[in-house]
Amino acid sequence: MTTEHNYFMDALVFLGAAVVFVPVAKRAGLGSVLGYLVGGIAIGPYLLGLIEDSESILHFSEFGVVLLLFLIGLELNPGRLWGMRRQIFGLGGTQVMASAALLAAIALLFNFDWRLSLVAAFGLALSSTAIALQTLEERKLMATGAGQNGFAVLLFQDIAVIPMIALLPLLATTHAEATTTPWLQVLKAVAAIAVIILGGHFALTPILKRIASLHMREMFTAFSLALVIGIAQLMDYVGLSMALGTFLAGVLLADSEYRHELEIDIEPFKGLLMGLFFMAVGMSIDFNLLVNQLGPVVLLAVILIAVKALVLYALAWYLKMSNSDRLRFTAVLAQGGEFAFVLFSLATSTNIISLDDQSLLVLAVVISMICTPLLVNLVEYIIVKQHQNTPQPQDEIEENNGHILICGYGRYGQVIGRMLHGLGHSTTLLDSDPNQIELVRKFGFKVFFGDATRLDLLEAAGIGNARAVILTMDDQQLVTHLTGLIRKNWPSIVILARARNRQHAVDLYKAGANDISRETFSSALELGSSALNFLGMSKHNAWRAAQKFRHYDEKLLAAQFEMEGDEDTLIQLSHRSRRDLEEIYRQDQSILEENDNEWT
Numbered sequence: 323m324t325t326e327h328n329y330f331m332d333a334l335v336f337l338g339a340a341v342v343f344v345p346v347a348k349r350a351g352l353g354s355v356l357g358y359l360v361g362g363i364a365i366g367p368y369l370l371g372l373i374e375d376s377e378s379i380l381h382f383s384e385f386g387v388v389l390l391l392f393l394i395g396l397e398l399n400p401g402r403l404w405g406m407r408r409q410i411f412g413l414g415g416t417q418v419m420a421s422a423a424l425l426a427a428i429a430l431l432f433n434f435d436w437r438l439s440l441v442a443a444f445g446l447a448l449s450s451t452a453i454a455l456q457t458l459e460e461r462k463l464m465a466t467g468a469g470q471n472g473f474a475v476l477l478f479q480d481i482a483v484i485p486m487i488a489l490l491p492l493l494a495t496t497h498a499e500a501t502t503t504p505w506l507q508v509l510k511a512v513a514a515i516a517v518i519i520l521g522g523h524f525a526l527t528p529i530l531k532r533i534a535s536l537h538m539r540e541m542f543t544a545f546s547l548a549l550v551i552g553i554a555q556l557m558d559y560v561g562l563s564m565a566l567g568t569f570l571a572g573v574l575l576a577d578s579e580y581r582h583e584l585e586i587d588i589e590p591f592k593g594l595l596m597g598l599f600f601m602a603v604g605m606s607i608d609f610n611l612l613v614n615q616l617g618p619v620v621l622l623a624v625i626l627i628a629v630k631a632l633v634l635y636a637l638a639w640y641l642k643m644s645n646s647d648r649l650r651f652t653a654v655l656a657q658g659g660e661f662a663f664v665l666f667s668l669a670t671s672t673n674i675i676s677l678d679d680q681s682l683l684v685l686a687v688v689i690s691m692i693c694t695p696l697l698v699n700l701v702e703y704i705i706v707k708q709h710q711n712t713p714q715p716q717d718e719i720e721e722n723n724g725h726i727l728i729c730g731y732g733r734y735g736q737v738i739g740r741m742l743h744g745l746g747h748s749t750t751l752l753d754s755d756p757n758q759i760e761l762v763r764k765f766g767f768k769v770f771f772g773d774a775t776r777l778d779l780l781e782a783a784g785i786g787n788a789r790a791v792i793l794t795m796d797d798q799q800l801v802t803h804l805t806g807l808i809r810k811n812w813p814s815i816v817i818l819a820r821a822r823n824r825q826h827a828v829d830l831y832k833a834g835a836n837d838i839s840r841e842t843f844s845s846a847l848e849l850g851s852s853a854l855n856f857l858g859m860s861k862h863n864a865w866r867a868a869q870k871f872r873h874y875d876e877k878l879l880a881a882q883f884e885m886e887g888d889e890d891t892l893i894q895l896s897h898r899s900r901r902d903l904e905e906i907y908r909q910d911q912s913i914l915e916e917n918d919n920e921w922t
Contacts, residue, residue, distance in 0.1 A: 335372045339365050340597055347695075355456055356695035358597050362604025369609075379602040386595025388554045388564045389588055390455060391480070394473070395572020396581050406474055413471055413637060414478020417655075420633045421447040428625060437493045441669045442683055444486050445662035446626050448479045449655040452599055453694050457654050461698075467643045468650035475655060480566040483661050490665075493674050510560035518553060518567055522574030530580045543587040550588065603660075607688055611681055622686035627693065631656040646705050653701040657694045658687030725750055727788045729774040729804065734820055734841060735794035750783050775804055777811060790816040798822040802829050809834030827879060847872060 339361035347357030365372040373379070422443040429439035454476055463469040526549070533545050550568050557567035575581055612619055631652050638648035663684055670680045725748040728735050732753070742749050752774050773779060774795075785791060791808055793801045798821070805819055821827035821838045830838050847868045854864035 332373060335365055336598060336601060339601065344597070354460060354597075355453055355600055356692070358600030359604040359692050359695075362601030363607060364604075365601070366605030366607065368607065373605060379598065379605065385551070385554065385564075386452065386592055386597075386599045388568045389550060389592035390452065390596060391566070392550050392568040392572040393585060393588060393592060394455070395569040395574075396576050396585055406470075406477075409471060409474035410478045410481075413641070414475040414482075417475050417633060417637060418444075418447045418479060418482050420637075421630050424629045424633065425626070428629070438675050438679060441490070441493065441665065441674055442679075444489075445665040445669075445683065446658050446687070447630070448483070448659040448661050448665075449476060449630070450657050450659040450691055450694070451476050451480065452596060452660060453657060453691055454654045456596060456600075457694065457698055463650060463654075466650070467647035468638075468654065471638070471641065471643070471647075472651055472654050477569070479659070479661070480569070483566070483665070486665055490669055490672055490674065493669075493672075514556050514560045514567065515570070517556065518570050519574065522571050526571075526575060527578050527580070530578065534580065534583070542583060546584050546587045547591065599660075603688055603691055606684070608681060608685055611685055615682060615685075618682060619685050619689065622682065623689040623693070626658055626686060626690050627656045627697070645708070649701045649705060650698070653697045654694070656697065657690040662687050725784060725788055727780075727783055727785055727791045728752070729791065729793050730795035730820075732794070732796060734796070735792070738792060738794065750788075752779070752783060775800070775807060777807075780808070780811075785812055785815065788815060790818055793817065793819040795820070798826045798829075802826070802833050805830055805833040805835050824879065843872075843875075 340358065343361035343364065344354050344357035347360065348354055364370055367374050422440075424443075425446050426439045426443035429442060430436065434442075454472060458464050458469045458472060464473070530542075530545070533542055536542075549571070553567045553571050554564035557564045575584065578584075634652040634655055635648060638651045643651060666675065666680045666683050669675045670677055675683075726742060727750050728739055728742075729752045731739060731751045732755070735751070735753075739749055739751060750770070752770055754773050770783070774793075785808070793804055795801050795804075801819055801821075805817055808815065808817055817835045819830045819835045819838050821830055821840045823840065827838045827840055850871075851861075851864040851868040854867060855861050859867070
């Protein structure tokens with residue numbers, strides 16, 4: 323009697339591994355992709371053996387890549403896609419052909435069969451769409467030069483899979499296959515793409531409108547998934563990239579009024595399946611083959627990464643990308659990709675390459691995938707070190723008298739800096755994040771790189787002549803430490819600091835800040851005032867109510883500062899403050915009575 327497979331247990335194993343390994347990898351600064359890969363290795367057949375069938379799981383989880391490309395397509399309407407044509411076909415085409423040519427030449431130098439060399443070179447020239455895009459999104463790099471050009475290259479690679487697959491029968495050992503299959507394959511491909519384009523343009527929006535009119539959220543979600551799965555199956559049937567088909571469908575729906583609803587419905591499935599894909603890649607490592615063929619596998623993986631890195635860096639240099647973008651562009655795309663698995667599998671089935679060669683190539687690709695998060699982290703470390711070792715930004719800080727020094731020029735500091743600039747105040751801006759500095763400088767702001775906790779840097783920035791120092795960094799421990807450091811060395815200077823929360827505000831006052839701003843306090847008051855207005859209170863009275871709350875809460879914060887360390891007294895103070903606030907509002911009847919005509 324056969325026992326039924328327990329899929330619930332498999333799901334528990336996958337989710338448990340993700341919960342254990344991904345947070346550890348994120349905390350270590352390695353990124354979630356490496357966490358998923360290590361988790362897959364741990365539960366795979368060659369370590370703990372909790373999951374055996376890695377191949378079918380890998381095939382199923384590729385649907386995560388399909389969903390990812392569909393969502394990216396929703397962000398690119400046809401006009402934007404047409405505007406990227408030079409990047410896609412110029413940069414992407416050059417990368418694939420140059421990488422393939424170099425890899426094939428190296429294989430021929432080692433006296434490999436020319437057909438094996440050609441197929442291996444084309445497969446290895448492709449990068450991992452899943453890993454590259456996940457890395458770019460996770461590190462907020464999609465809007466950078468590295469992200470935009472990297473996406474263009476990946477998109478061309480998905481398109482390039484079509485002629486690569488069509489080429490295989492021409493290289494096959496059977497003459498009948500070589501004369502009949504390619505044209506049939508090409509016709510199927512053209513027909514499938516035509517169906518997607520015409521159907522997406524004329525039929526999808528009316529269908530979505532009809533389903534949306536049912537006002538049944540689950541039906542809209544069901545149709546969204548059915549749409550993506552159907553297109554993926556169609557492309558798979560004709561031997562093309564499933565991700566390319568769903569990307570085209572996404573582009574055609576980019577201008578649809580249902581775009582955001584589709585994104586919301588599909589996003590959760592994409593995240594889970596992408597994680598499953600990375601874990602399946604980790605599970606697919608054949609450690610027996612790795613041990614027996616360690617030298618050839620490692621050599622092949624090194625050659626693969628080195629050749630592609632050389633081509634990618636040269637292209638980035640030719641395009642005059644910034645140094646940081648060049649390094650990131652190279653690191654993100656230097657690995658092999660999941661479409662190589664498909665290409666090598668088809669090549670084996672047509673007797674172009676042997677099963678042993680396929681296993682060796684696949685293992686080298688997987689090793690290169692695992693190396694990608696480590697390579698990206700190495701590149702980020704190099705970028706930071708380059709900025710730290712570049713003396714120009716700190717040496718060029720201008721001597722200012724009566725200026726304002728802003729430490730930290732992220733999303734919070736930029737608002738303050740822009741307002742002060744607009745009112746004609748002289749400012750010196752410091753930030754320790756090289757990514758942020760590059761971004762802000764593109765918009766014409768002068769920001770200097772440096773660690774604000776260094777006394778020599780603060781002196782070079784003219785803190786002795788500054789009218790005030792504004793600390794806006796996101797790290798609350800750093801802001802507290804810097805407040806104390808500045809107060810100790812420059813006792814008379816005015817220190818204005820950003821506080822994360824109420825307790826942080828108390829800590830900053832203790833460290834010597836003259837004034838603080840709780841980062842969400844003012845915006846919360848503004849929204850609360852708006853709520854009162856919508857509830858029927860006039861704008862003027864709503865504003866007065868918010869200001870009265872601000873005044874009372876600031877007094878309460880000062881009282882809390884005096885009682886710091888006495889938890890019981892603080893709890894009693896909190897309870898009493900609620901009653902006091904109600905009484906204050908009750909006494910000020912002019913707020914509650916709608917009889918003012920001050921302003922609306």
